[in-house]
Amino acid sequence: KGVGHITEAWDSKFLAYQESAREVAKEFGAILIPYQKIFDNAQKNAPGAYWAADGVHPTLAGAQMMASAWMDCIK
Template structure:
């Protein structure tokens, strides 16, 4: 299974791959809903799961999300960089 930044529940307890897959599927479902809401309300969608997953491949997930939900300073930097990337490629870009 690919490494993902997930909730503290999945990181701190030994769960079956099936349980982790269910949680990953729920997170993907939430992302799809947020993406749809962004389209519906003509808002910019900033995908964050992938940057956190890539970061978690380099070092442990808790370096990025300290309690499974809230980002660390490094996690906030990932969010800021993802936001800047999306905004700079949109009509909101400062040129």
């Protein structure tokens, strides 16, 4: 939040996409990694631009955080 070109109008659409992803994961018994929640929590430790400079695409630090979350889920 507060980084790049993400607006409140985009948030409402994104919430619908997240809900759809949860439903599909549940239906097929797939693991769903809550990346948005992970990135939101990470902003307690560093500004959003540290994790995703444009608010969408992860930086190296953001990609590492995503990889760590993925590894935690498949262990």
